[in-house]
Amino acid sequence: MLSSADKEIKIKDVKGKLGVLLPGLGAVSTTFIAGVLAIRKGLAAPIGSLTQMNHIRLGRRDNNQNPLIKDFISLVELDNLSFGAWDIFEDDAYESALNAGVLEKELLEQVKDELSAIKPMKAVFNQKYVKKLDGPHVKQAANWYEYFQMLREDIRNFKKKNGLDRLVMIWTGSTEIFLQRSAIHETKAAFEQAMKENHPDIAPSMIYAWAAIAEGIPYANGAPNLSADFPAAYEFADEMRVPLAGKDFKTGQTLMKTILAPGLKARMLGIEGWFSTNILGNRDGEVLDDPESFKTKEESKLSVLEHILQPELYPELYKDLYHKVRINYYPPRKDNKEGWDNIDIFGWLGYPMQIKIDFLCRDSILAAPIILDLVLLLDLAGRTDFKGIQEWLSFYFKSPIHAANLYPEHDLFIQLMKLKNTLRFMAGEEQITHLGLDYYLDN
Numbered sequence: 001m002l003s004s005a006d007k008e009i010k011i012k013d014v015k016g017k018l019g020v021l022l023p024g025l026g027a028v029s030t031t032f033i034a035g036v037l038a039i040r041k042g043l044a045a046p047i048g049s050l051t052q053m054n055h056i057r058l059g060r061r062d063n064n065q066n067p068l069i070k071d072f073i074s075l076v077e078l079d080n081l082s083f084g085a086w087d088i089f090e091d092d093a094y095e096s097a098l099n100a101g102v103l104e105k106e107l108l109e110q111v112k113d114e115l116s117a118i119k120p121m122k123a124v125f126n127q128k129y130v131k132k133l134d135g136p137h138v139k140q141a142a143n144w145y146e147y148f149q150m151l152r153e154d155i156r157n158f159k160k161k162n163g164l165d166r167l168v169m170i171w172t173g174s175t176e177i178f179l180q181r182s183a184i185h186e187t188k189a190a191f192e193q194a195m196k197e198n199h200p201d202i203a204p205s206m207i208y209a210w211a212a213i214a215e216g217i218p219y220a221n222g223a224p225n226l227s228a229d230f231p232a233a234y235e236f237a238d239e240m241r242v243p244l245a246g247k248d249f250k251t252g253q254t255l256m257k258t259i260l261a262p263g264l265k266a267r268m269l270g271i272e273g274w275f276s277t278n279i280l281g282n283r284d285g286e287v288l289d290d291p292e293s294f295k296t297k298e299e300s301k302l303s304v305l306e307h308i309l310q311p312e313l314y315p316e317l318y319k320d321l322y323h324k325v326r327i328n329y330y331p332p333r334k335d336n337k338e339g340w341d342n343i344d345i346f347g348w349l350g351y352p353m354q355i356k357i358d359f360l361c362r363d364s365i366l367a368a369p370i371i372l373d374l375v376l377l378l379d380l381a382g383r384t385d386f387k388g389i390q391e392w393l394s395f396y397f398k399s400p401i402h403a404a405n406l407y408p409e410h411d412l413f414i415q416l417m418k419l420k421n422t423l424r425f426m427a428g429e430e431q432i433t434h435l436g437l438d439y440y441l442d443n
């Protein structure tokens with residue numbers, strides 16, 4: 001096991017201001033921004049955020065050393081965050097948060113001045129990639145390469161205007177249509193050429209990611225579209241020493257799945273079928289009502305069980321598993337999704353049982369703390385000189401990006417262990433394996 005002693009880790013000073021760039025100023029991003037502003041004012045608590053609330057054990061259990069993560073490793077203080085965004089609509093963050101209807105007006109009024117000051121920059125957008133949306137606040141250029149240059153300009157101006165020391169970018173824009181990797185995604189040279197030729201296999205989210213990498217900015221994708229999940233982007237990120245993370249925030253039904261499935265598997269219980277259906281009525285739900293955007297989401301949601309359950313190793317338990325995921329757009333529900341799961345399981349001697357879940361979930365409330373943690377941890381990764389795919393951040397994603405020779409790790413508890421051990425490693429602390437062998441051997 002690599003320990004900090006084998007490789008000297010130096011974390012750069014955290015001082016200064018960190019800019020948070022968000023392509024997409026909708027429900028999730030405004031809930032995140034308004035939440036941070038409210039927490040700064042002491043109006044609410046950062047519930048759901050590991051970086052703000054979780055403790056980390058150091059050394060043996062009898063040492064009783066369990067500092068808060070934020071006291072243990074250098075993370076940017078919430079007061080030192082500044083927010084910037086792009087959107088295809090002109091609404092500022094206050095108006096957009098009101099439209100999204102996630103947070104109560106009373107809370108929004110208390111942070112109205114700061115929210116109103118966040119006005120989105122013109123977006124790189126093409127309706128071909130999000131069929132259900134169209135908006136007037138968009139850039140005009142001849143090809144993707146020109147759009148890329150315009151975004152770089154936006155980023156530099158934002159940094160200068162706000163006196164920022166560093167930046168991170170998180171894609172919080174709509175889910176784009178399903179695109180597969182093609183030859184243009186293979187190398188950096190091929191991708192840059194394709195940008196100049198305005199290639200149809202390139203979508204706007206890729207241009208934002210490319211601009212972030214070019215500017216040396218850590219990047220994460222909160223949606224399931226490719227964005228930065230292809231070899232050319234990995235190559236470019238390695239070259240620029242930029243951390244990358246993604247895809248698709250792990251909230252709601254998939255969060256439940258990755259909590260429950262490892263438990264059922266740990267006890268060697270079989271699963272015959274898992275049927276998941278949702279109703280939701282926000283703009284995300286409307287976008288996902290388009291079959292092409294839904295296909296992108298579906299791929300992301302379906303892969304989870306396959307990887308956790310390993311049917312190739314446990315054919316008697318999981319080979320015939322029937323897994324179905326449905327999302328239904330139902331406007332009256334707004335952002336308050338309801339997700340039902342019916343799970344047909346079997347136990348000793350093959351006897352069947354059923355589990356039913358009815359999760360009355362608030363999507364953006366679950367996603368906002370994920371954004372906060374990713375902002376702070378990606379900045380930490382950047383200051384630690386970690387480059388390329390940040391697998392230790394898989395904890396936050398439905399479809400964790402991963403190296404070509406590895407399968408993605410979906411089990412929430414393995415992901416958590418990996419995240420915390422990476423923090424220990426960065427800080428020069430011993431990694432915790434939970435073995436405790438010295439106890440048996442000493443006695």
Ligand SMILES: NC(=O)c1ccc[n+]([C@@H]2O[C@H](COP(=O)([O-])OP(=O)(O)OC[C@H]3O[C@@H](n4cnc5c(N)ncnc54)[C@H](O)[C@@H]3O)[C@@H](O)[C@H]2O)c1
Binds near residue numbers: 135
């Ligand atoms: N809420 C969750 O729990 C959750 C979980 C996982 C993933 N996500 C993903 O996060 C994303 C945001 O979700 P949301 O609920 O905030 O959706 P939303 O529709 O409220 O917000 C998305 C915003 O992105 C804007 N947009 C679309 N294309 C753009 C572009 N090219 N450039 C700039 N802006 C663009 C839209 O105008 C919209 O304002 C979606 O892709 C969603 O699938 C959300």
